[in-house]
Amino acid sequence: MRNNLSELRREAEEYFRQVSQDLNSANEAYRHILRMLDASLATGDYTELLKLIPYMEEAEGHVALQYIGKSHRLLRILNIIKLELLNGSRPFCHECGSEKALWEKYMLTLFAFRRLIFRLSEESISEAAVYLQRNPLSPLAAYIMTQGELLIPDQDFYETLEDLYWEIWSPGEMQQFQALRNPSASVPEHN
Numbered sequence: 001m002r003n004n005l006s007e008l009r010r011e012a013e014e015y016f017r018q019v020s021q022d023l024n025s026a027n028e029a030y031r032h033i034l035r036m037l038d039a040s041l042a043t044g045d046y047t048e049l050l051k052l053i054p055y056m057e058e059a060e061g062h063v064a065l066q067y068i069g070k071s072h073r074l075l076r077i078l079n080i081i082k083l084e085l086l087n088g089s090r091p092f093c094h095e096c097g098s099e100k101a102l103w104e105k106y107m108l109t110l111f112a113f114r115r116l117i118f119r120l121s122e123e124s125i126s127e128a129a130v131y132l133q134r135n136p137l138s139p140l141a142a143y144i145m146t147q148g149e150l151l152i153p154d155q156d157f158y159e160t161l162e163d164l165y166w167e168i169w170s171p172g173e174m175q176q177f178q179a180l181r182n183p184s185a186s187v188p189e190h191n
Contacts, residue, residue, distance in 0.1 A: 026067035029060050033074065038099045046085060049093070053078050076148045077106055080141045089138040089173070105135065110149060117157050129164055136168045139177035 033052060040049035055061040056075050064071045081091045096102040108131060115128035137145075142161055146153050158181050162174065169177065 022063055023067055025060075026063045029062075029064040030068050030071060033061055033064060033071065034099050037074070037102070041093060041096055041098055041102060046081070046091065046093075050078065050082050050085075053082060073106065073148075076144065077102065080138075080144050083140050083144075084138050087138070087140060087176075089140065092137065092141045106145075109135065109137065109145065110151075113146060113149075113151055113153070113157075116160050117151060117153050119156075129160070132161075132164050133168070136165060139165075139169060139173045139180060143177060143180040 033056065036048065036052055036055075040046070040052075052061070053075070056065055056071065056078075061071075065075065077092060081093055084091045092105070093102055096105055112128035112131045115124045116132075119125055142165075145151075146157075151157075158177075162177065165177075166174070
């Protein structure tokens with residue numbers, strides 16, 4: 001019994017030593033990610049910005065994904081931007097000149113989405129609609145954010161987004177959004 005306890009104690013000490021070492025590496029990697037993000041956004045250099053994806057997924061930045069929860073959202077944002085650029089859409093980071101502005105836009109957009117989903121009052125729905133119209137998203141961003149954040153929206157939420165963006169999204173973007181949320185959807189006529 002004593003050998004088992006001392007072995008468990010040794011394993012626990014080794015585990016916590018490794019976690020401590022990894023946390024230092026994770027914090028340094030995350031600081032590097034934020035510096036690169038800030039510099040890329042300040043200059044509008046999307047090529048440099050997108051270099052963060054492989055850094056976080058495969059290189060030294062991967063340890064940040066293991067230990068820093070906020071880095072998962074950041075990777076989601078970067079992948080949204082990458083898909084938007086490949087699709088020829090205006091990127092989510094448009095008009096975000098800093099890491100702080102990017103986080104603010106993401107969090108305020110999530111907040112607006114939650115207001116539309118929970119429908120607590122007409123005022124909250126109206127405020128969310130105004131924010132989303134003033135800060136339009138691509139269909140890719142809208143869909144990926146709702147799915148990635150596990151918001152579990154209902155049909156009303158998607159229809160509200162379609163109504164909000166009917167005059168902003170092109171017919172192709174509307175089709176894209178409907179195909180993303182429902183692969184068998186077709187574009188309905190809008191009144």
